Every structure is written in structure tokens, then in C-alpha cells.
Amino acid sequence: MSGGEFLLKGTEPSDIFTPEDLTPEHRAIVATTDKFWRNDIAPRLAEIQRQEPGVLVSVLKKSAELGLLGVMVPEKFGGMEMDLVSMMLVAEGVGRDGSYAASHGAHAGIGTLPLLLFGTEEQKAKYLPKLASGEWIGAYCLTEPQAGSDALAAKTRADLTEDGSHYVLNGQKMWITNGGIADLYTVFAKVGGEHFTAFLVERSWAGVRPGAEEHKMGIKGSSTTAVFLDGARVPKENVLGEIGRGHIIAFNILNVGRLKLGSGVLGGMRSTLGEAIRYARERKAFGKPISDFGLIQQKLGEMAIRTYATEAVTYRVIGMIGEMLSGLSWEQPDAAKSMLKAFEEFAAECSVVKVFASEALNFVVDEAVQIHGGYGYHHDYAVETAYRDSRINRIFEGTNEINRLLITGMLLKRAQRGKLGLVEAVRGLQSEVLAPSSGTDLRDEDLQLVTNSKKIVLLLLAAAYQKFLDKIEEQQEVIAGIADAVTESFAMESVLLRARKSGTEAALLAADVFVRDSMMRTETVARNVLAACAEGDGLRTQFAILRRYTKFTAVNSFESRRQIARRLVEAGRYIV
Numbered sequence: 001m002s003g004g005e006f007l008l009k010g011t012e013p014s015d016i017f018t019p020e021d022l023t024p025e026h027r028a029i030v031a032t033t034d035k036f037w038r039n040d041i042a043p044r045l046a047e048i049q050r051q052e053p054g055v056l057v058s059v060l061k062k063s064a065e066l067g068l069l070g071v072m073v074p075e076k077f078g079g080m081e082m083d084l085v086s087m088m089l090v091a092e093g094v095g096r097d098g099s100y101a102a103s104h105g106a107h108a109g110i111g112t113l114p115l116l117l118f119g120t121e122e123q124k125a126k127y128l129p130k131l132a133s134g135e136w137i138g139a140y141c142l143t144e145p146q147a148g149s150d151a152l153a154a155k156t157r158a159d160l161t162e163d164g165s166h167y168v169l170n171g172q173k174m175w176i177t178n179g180g181i182a183d184l185y186t187v188f189a190k191v192g193g194e195h196f197t198a199f200l201v202e203r204s205w206a207g208v209r210p211g212a213e214e215h216k217m218g219i220k221g222s223s224t225t226a227v228f229l230d231g232a233r234v235p236k237e238n239v240l241g242e243i244g245r246g247h248i249i250a251f252n253i254l255n256v257g258r259l260k261l262g263s264g265v266l267g268g269m270r271s272t273l274g275e276a277i278r279y280a281r282e283r284k285a286f287g288k289p290i291s292d293f294g295l296i297q298q299k300l301g302e303m304a305i306r307t308y309a310t311e312a313v314t315y316r317v318i319g320m321i322g323e324m325l326s327g328l329s330w331e332q333p334d335a336a337k338s339m340l341k342a343f344e345e346f347a348a349e350c351s352v353v354k355v356f357a358s359e360a361l362n363f364v365v366d367e368a369v370q371i372h373g374g375y376g377y378h379h380d381y382a383v384e385t386a387y388r389d390s391r392i393n394r395i396f397e398g399t400n401e402i403n404r405l406l407i408t409g410m411l412l413k414r415a416q417r418g419k420l421g422l423v424e425a426v427r428g429l430q431s432e433v434l435a436p437s438s439g440t441d442l443r444d445e446d447l448q449l450v451t452n453s454k455k456i457v458l459l460l461l462a463a464a465y466q467k468f469l470d471k472i473e474e475q476q477e478v479i480a481g482i483a484d485a486v487t488e489s490f491a492m493e494s495v496l497l498r499a500r501k502s503g504t505e506a507a508l509l510a511a512d513v514f515v516r517d518s519m520m521r522t523e524t525v526a527r528n529v530l531a532a533c534a535e536g537d538g539l540r541t542q543f544a545i546l547r548r549y550t551k552f553t554a555v556n557s558f559e560s561r562r563q564i565a566r567r568l569v570e571a572g573r574y575i576v
Contacts (some may be wrong), residue, residue, distance in 0.1 A: 001015075001320065002345060002419065002420070003347065003348055003349065003410075003414060003419075004092075004225075004348055004349075004410075004411045004419075004420045004421065006349075006413050006454075006489075006490060006493065007411075007422075007425070007454050007458070007489065008215075008420070008421055008422075008425050008454075009228060010451070011493065013497045013498070013500045013501035014123055014501065015407075015497075016316045016319060016497050016498065016501065017100055017315050017316060017318060017319020017320075017323075018311075018312065018315050018316070018319075018498045018501060018502070019311050019315055019502070019537060020172075020498075020502055020521040022085070022089075022247055023095075024083055025082075026086060026089060026121060026196050027324060027486045029071075029082070029086045029089045029090065029093075030089055030093060030163075031088050032066055032067075032068070033068065033089065033093030033094065034093060036062070036066055036093075036094075036135075037093060037094065037096060038061060038332065040059055040062045040063070041059060041094065041097065041100055041339070041472075042095075044059060045097055045100075045221075046094055047221055048097075048099055048100060048221035048368060048422045049099060049221040049385070050221070050490045051208070051213065051220070051221060051223070054286070056099075056103055056181065056222070056223065057137065057181050057223065058101070060104065060107060060134055060137060060393075061098065061134035061135075063094075063134070064132065064133050064134025065134070065168025067079070067080040068090050068094075068104075068108070069104075069107060069108050069112075069131070069132055069133075069134055069376050070108070070112070070128075070131070070132030070133075071086050071087045071090055071108070072084070072086070072087050072113075072116070073112065073116060073128055073131075073132045073328040074128075076330075077124055077125065077128035077129050077132060078128065078129040078132040078133050079128070079132045081326070081330060081354050083320055083322065084318060084321060085318055085467075087108075087260070087466070088260060088263040088318050089263070089313075089324070089516055090108070090260070091104075091108075091109075091260050091267070092263040092266045092267045093213050093227065093267060094262065094264070094267065095155060095264035095265060095266060095267025095268050095271075095376075096267045096268060096270075097221075097222060097229065097271075097389075097444060098218060098219045098222075098268065098270035098385070098386070098389025098390070099219045099221030099222045099389065100221065100222075101264045101267065101268070102177050102219045102222040102293060102392075103178055103181075103221075103222045103223065105177075105257075105261075105264055106138070106139060106140065106177035106178045106492075107131070107137055107138045107139075107141075107158060107178060107182075108220075108255075108311075109177065109253075109256065109257055110140035110186070110253055110257055110280075111131070111137070111138025111139050111140055111184070112128070112131045112132075112252050113183070113253055114186045114198065114235040114240060115127055115131070115186070115200065115240065116128065116137075116336070117127060117249075117252070117253075117336045117339060118198070118240050118241040118249050118336065118469075119200075119240060119445070120212045122237070123190075123200060123238070123240070125307065126301075126413070127200065127253065128247060130183070130184070130191055131184065132274070133219050135183075135185055135325060136182075136183035136184050137177055137178055137181050137182045137184075138178065138182055138183075138184050138186070139177065139178040139182035139185050139186070139227075140166065140176070140177075140178050140185075140186050140253070141173040141179075141185045141186060141187040141188065142154075142173070142177070142188050142226050143172055143173060143174050143175050143177050144156060144171065144172060144173055145172060145174050147169070148448055149398065149399055149401075149402045151188070151247075152196055152247060153249055154171070154188060154189065154190060154196065155171055155190075156169065156170065156171025156172070156173065156187070156188070156189040156190065156229060157169070157170050157171060157189055157190055157191075157193050158189040158190065158191045158192075158197060158199065158234070159191070159192060160192075160236070161233070164236065165235065165236060166233040166234060166235055166236060167189075167191065167199065167233075167234045167236060167239070167405060168231055168232065168233055169187065169189050169199065169201070169207070169229040169230075169231075169234055169326050170229055170231060171189060171234040172226055172227070172228055172229070172327050173187065173227040173228075173229075174226050174233045175214070175224060175226075176210075176224065176225055176226065176227050176436045177222055177224055178222070178223050179210045179211070179215055179223055179224060179225030179226065179227050180210045180223040180224075180225045181223045181561055182210075182223075182340040183202065183203050183204060184198055184200060184201070184202055184203070185200075185202075185203065185227060186198055186199070186200060186201075186240065186249075187199045187200075187201045187227075187229065188249075188250060188350065189229075190244050191243055191244065193386065194244075195243050195244035195246075196244060196245075196246040196247050196250075197239060197240075197241075197243050197245070197246040197358045198239070198240040198241055198242060198246040198249045198250070199228075199234050199239055199240060200234075200238040200240050201232060201234055201238070204286075205232055205233065205234070206231075206232070206233065207229060207230045207231040207232035207233065207525060208227070208228075208229060208232045209227070209228045209230070210223065210225045210226070210227050210228075211225045211226035211228060212226075214226075216392075217387050217388050217391060217392075218385075218387075218388035218389040218390070218391055218392055219388075219392055220388075221528040241559075243523065247317075251317050252340050252343060252344060254395055254397055254398055254490050255343040255344065255346075255347045255350045256343055256350075257396075258320070258351055258354035258397045258398070258403070259314070259317060259318065259343075259350045259353050259354075260314070260354035261353075261358065261393060261396060262314035262317075262354060262356075262357040263314055263318075263396050264535070265310065265314075265357040265358060265360070265393060266307070266310055266311060266357070268361055268386060268389070268390065269303075269306075269307045269310060269360065269361050269362075270307060270574050271362050271382075271386070272361075272364050272368045272382075272383060272386045273300075273303050273304065273307055273364060273368070273381050273568075273574045274573050275368060275383050275386075275473055276299075276300060276367070276368040276371045276372070276382075276383065277291075277574070278376075278571060278572065278574060279371060279383075280296055280300065280371055280569065281569055281572065283373075287354065290371070291305075291565070291569045294558075294562065296371060296565075297348075297561060297562045297565035297566070298558065298561050298565070298566040299367045300371075300561075300564075300568055300569070301560070301562060301563075301564040301565040301568075302367070302561055303363070303364045303367050303368070303562070304564050304568055304574060304576075305510045305513055305514050305564065306360040306363055306364060306564070307360070307364065307574060308507070308510050308514075308576055309360065309491055309494070309495045309510075309514055310356065310357050310360045310361075311498075311576075312491070312494040312495045312497075312498040313352065313353055313356050313490065313491050313494045313495075314353050314357060315498075315506075316494045316497075316498075317346060317349045317350060317353050319354070320346050320349065321343060321345075321346050323336075323340045323437075324341070324342035324345065325338065325339060327341050332457060337506065347406070348406070348407050348410040348411055348414075348486075349490070351398075351403040351404075351406045351410070352402050352407060352486065352487045352490050352491075354397055354398070354400070354413060355400045355403050355404060355483075355487055356487050356490075356491055357393075358390075358393035358394045358396075359394065359400070361393060362390050362391070362393075362394065365383065365386045365387045365389075365390045366387065368378060368386065368387070369383050369384065369387050370497050377441070385450075387555055400514065401480065403483075404479070404480040404483040404484070405476060405479050405483070406479065407482075407483035407487065408479045408480075408482045408483045408486065408541070411472065411486070412461075412472075412478070412522075422458070422461060425458050426458050426461060426462045427456055429455055429458045429459065429462070430462070432455075432480045433545050433548075445552060445553055446512065446515050447496065449492065449515050449516070449519050449552055450489070450492050450493045450496055450515065451466065451559060452519075452549035452550070453485070453489035453492050453493075453518070453519060453522055454489050455483065455549055456485055456489070456499065456522055456523075456526050456546065456549050456550070457485045457486055457489055458480070459503060459530075459546065459549075460482045460526055460529045460530070460533075463529070463530055463533040463534060463542060464478050464479075464529065464532075464533050466533070467532075467533040467534065467538070468533075475532070477528075478532050478533065481525045481528055481529040481532075482529060484521075484522075484525045485522050485525055485526060485529070485536075488518045488519075488521055488522045488525075489522070491514075492514070492515050492518045492519070495510065495511050495515065496511050498511075499511035502576075503551065504576065506563070506564055506567055506575075506576055507576055509560045509563060509564060510560075510564060510576075512555050512557075513555065513557045513560045515559065516555060516557070517555065519550055519552060519556070522550070523546065523550040526546055527543070527546065530542045530543065530546065541570055542552070543563060
């Protein structure tokens with residue numbers, strides 16, 4: 001299946017990748033990461049949070065000893081040379097603490113992957129062994145004071161010296177994760193003030209200086225600084241990729257980062273839900289544990305459903321990309337291009353993961369604080385830290401607003417290039433709506449609702465394009481609304497397919513609730529989009545079509561969440 005094609009075709013449960021499909025090798029990675037968490041991260045979390053000198057770097061170096069900093073790095077450069085799933089599992093395993101996850105991810109992801117995917121053999125041989133071993137820490141310098149989401153508005157300059165041997169960099173980078181501890185920066189600058197280009201910059205060079213640590217709302221244990229470049233002389237051999245092609249590096253690495261953020265978020269969701277379950281079991285009110293109360297069970301049940309959904313969405317996209325990478329060897333001359341092509345193919349789905357996962361985590365940490373009551377607001381409890389740490393995920397890797405614009409925009413561009421048959425699908429939908437309604441197939445209402453959610457996306461695309469034509473990209477609210485409908489549709493299908501693949505009672509209960517709740521959210525956003533695209537009789541006709549696709553039989557979601565919650569409480573942790 002190609003990028004965006006899930007909107008146009010059905011998928012069988014056996015065709016998606018889920019957490020239940022992990023191989024013994026993958027489970028060994030999970031076990032190694034879990035042991036590392038228990039033995040090396042958890043005992044030092046308080047020191048990391050206080051930014052005690054040397055602690056974070058020492059823990060990162062320990063992770064390197066276990067191979068966790070270079071999971072996908074080729075063996076010849078000191079890495080483990082494992083697959084995409086393994087890299088994502090490590091991100092998930094360390095995601096239980098936002099501070100450490102940010103630092104680990106910034107090094108192993110955006111701090112290493114640009115070099116791995118775009119570096120010359122000489123550059124890789126010089127720097128990758130140091131990054132994989134933890135001898136050096138990596139960081140990624142893209143954002144500037146006046147260039148955040150609009151990365152190409154960067155002001156940092158790179159000017160070639162008269163003898164042609166070096167580029168001289170001048171400028172300032174902002175919000176650089178690992179900025180204060182990194183030894184190697186991937187810096188983006190404009191050659192001659194025009195050509196956006198990436199450079200490998202060593203911290204030890206004259207003119208390279210990290211700023212003071214920023215005082216942040218969350219992820220307080222991670223290093224976040226500005227990086228100042230004041231006449232920094234960078235050898236021409238340290239140009240990464242091609243002059244003027246830095247945007248190719250920046251945007252492709254962000255696709256990887258968005259998917260990896262979904263995996264990291266999962267670690268945080270499971271950990272926070274576990275804290276909430278334990279507290280609800282132990283805290284007594286009116287003579288019994290608060291886990292016995294219906295409203296607490298509703299919270300725990302819904303937290304579990306959204307965690308399950310996030311797993312389904314994230315692992316499905318990992319599987320899509322992983323299938324394209326099947327058989328990939330770093331010995332192949334086009335290995336890096338193959339990886340980039342796979343992530344580019346599913347760039348819209350990576351943005352879906354980023355938006356869905358970060359907002360699901362936001363829900364989970366908020367409810368965890370509520371379950372803890374006043375204690376949830378106290379610094380001594382883990383959920384207080386999780387609540388603050390969660391907020392950055394909606395800003396990291398491109399804000400959720402930018403990613404919403406990208407989801408719809410990338411699907412439209414694929415259609416324009418003939419890579420996605422949206423036009424044909426819209427025409428088919430228009431023929432269908434003119435035919436008499438046959439009603440909902442109650443024999444498989446869940447599957448029908450998933451199919452209908454895709455039709456709603458097509459309905460919105462048709463209405464928006466008919467109204468705004470080539471000006472559609474200027475209608476950000478409409479574009480974002482369509483993206484929400486796309487995200488809900490992908491999540492509905494992912495959850496249902498995963499539940500039917502596993503067949504467990506709890507999974508099927510979760511799917512029944514999620515699919516219907518998702519459809520209600522879809523209907524709300526669809527009404528808003530349609531109201532922006534039509535009025536009068538035209539709008540009433542659109543609403544009539546929408547009603548045809550949003551009808552469903554309600555289930556007792558209260559009881560379903562109670563059953564899910566009781567299972568969690570009995571187990572004392574998140575289970576599916």
C-alpha cells in the first residue's frame with residue numbers, strides 16, 4: 001500500500017503490523033531497554049531533573065555501551081545495524097521520562113540520522129563511531145529566533161573563504177536539545193545568504209558556543225540552549241549533503257522524528273497510566289479504593305483505550321515503512337535513498353502519528369493528575385512531571401498546527417502528481433450520493449463506520465476544492481479540519497484492524513467504543529468544514545449526506561470502560 005492509499009482501499013487485519021507481532025529479537029530489545037531503564041535511568045531521575053553536572057551524559061554513555069544509541073547505525077561504524085522496529089522500541093522504552101527521552105532521542109535520532117543518511121563515507125567514518133559509542137553527543141540545530149515553523153527563513157549565514165577551504169558561519173540557533181552537552185552539531189545555514197545547507201560543526205572549534213541552559217516548563221532535565229556561531233570556520237569537507245539542498249535533509253529527518261515521537265509518547269502513556277492505576281488502587285475514600293468508583297473507572301478505561309489506539313496507529317505506520325525497508329542492507333549503495341524514500345512515501349502518515357500521539361498523551365497525563373487529586377499537583381508525584389513534560393510534544397518536530405496543514409497538503413500533492421487517486425474516488429462518491437441510500441450494514445457496523453469515515457474525508461475534500469479551488473491552501477482552518485477527519489479515519493481503522501487481529505475481548509470492547517467516539521468527533525469537524533464551504537440549500541444537502549454516513553447504533557460505553565478498567569486494576573498495570 002502506498003502513502004495515503006488507506007483512504008481509498010480496505011485493509012485486512014493480517015496486513016497491519018501491531019505490538020503483538022514483535023519477533024523474539026524485538027522482544028530482546030524491549031527487555032534490554034527495560035533493564036536499562038530500571039538499573040540506570042530510574043535511580044538517577046532526580047539527579048537528571050536537577051541537571052546535576054555529568055549525570056545525563058553518563059547515563060547516555062551507559063546506553064551506548066548497550067548499543068541503544070546506535071541501533072540502526074551499521075556495524076562497521078560501531079552500531080547494532082538493526083531494523084526500524086528496533087529503533088522505535090528503544091524510543092518507546094526510554095519514553096517513560098520526558099527529559100531523558102528528549103536527550104536520548106535528540107542524539108540517536110536527529111543528532112545521528114542526518115549523518116547516517118546524507119553523509120559521505122569519510123564523514124561517517126570520522127563521526128558515526130563517536131556518536132554510536134557515546135564518546136560524542138549529537139545535536140540538531142535548525143530553529144532560530146525568527147525561524148521556527150518557517151525553517152527556510154533562517155538568517156544564519158555561511159560564506160566561503162577566499163581560498164575555498166572553509167565556510168565561515170555566523171548566526172544563532174535556538175531551543176537546541178542537547179545544546180549544552182553536544183560535541184557535534186548538525187547546523188543549517190544559508191550559503192551566501194541564499195542557499196540553505198547543512199554542516200557538521202564540532203563544538204571545540206573557535207566561534208562555536210552554546211548558550212546558557214533555558215528555564216523550561218517541562219523536560220527540565222534535558223539540556224536546551226541556544227548555539228552561537230561567531231565566525232566559526234567549518235572545513236568545506238563538512239558540508240552535509242549538497243549546497244542548497246539542506247531542506248531535503250531537514251524535512252526528511254523531521255518525518256523520521258515525527259514517527260519516533262509517537263513511539264516515545266507510548267512509553268510516557270503507559271508509564272503514566274500505570275501510575276494512575278497504582279494510585280487508584282491504593283487511595284481510599286469513603287471506605288474503599290477509589291478504583292471502585294465509576295467515574296474513576298471511566299477515566300482509567302478511556303486512558304487505556306487511547307493508549308491502545310496510539311499503539312495501533314504508531315505500529316501500523318512503523319509496519320508500512322518497515323515493509324518498504326524489508327531486506328535493506330547498509331552494504332547496498334542506495335540504502336540511504338531507500339530509507340528516505342520510504343519515509344517520504346508515508347510522510348502524511350508520520351504527521352498523523354505525531355498529532356494523534358501527542359494529543360492522546362496530553363489527555364492521559366491530564367486525567368492522571370485528576371485521579372491523583374491534590375497530590376497530582378505536587379512535585380513529589382511522577383504525574384506532575386509527566387503533565388509538564390507532555391506539553392512540548394505538541395510543539396516538537398513541527399507544531400501540531402503545521403502537521404495538520406501537512407497531512408492534507410501532502411495528500412493533495414500526491415493526488416496532483418498522480419500518485420493517489422483522490423479525484424477518481426471523489427467522482428465515485430458523487431455517484432454514490434446520488435443513488436438511494438441503502439442504509440448502514442448492521443451486520444458489521446464497525447467496519448461500515450470505518451468505510452464511511454473515509455467517505456467523509458472525500459466529501460470534505462470535494463466541498464473544499466469546489467469552494468476554494470487553487471486557493472484551498474490559504475484556508476488553514478479548513479485544511480486542518482480535513483486533517484482531523486483523515487487522522488480519525490486512520491485511527492478508527494487501525495484500532496479496529498488490530499482488535500480483530502488479536503481477537504481479545506478487551507481489545508474488541510476498546511474498538512467498539514473508540515470507533516463510535518471517533519465518528520462523533522469526525523461528524524463535529526465535518527460540520528464545521530462543510531459550513532465553511534457551502535450555505536443555504538447546498539449546505540443542507542451536504543449535511544444530509546453527512547448524516548447518512550455518521551449513523552450508528554450506540555453501545556454502552558460506560559460498561560465497556562468499566563470492564564476495561566477493572567482488568568487494569570486487577571493486573572495493576574496497563575494490559576490489553
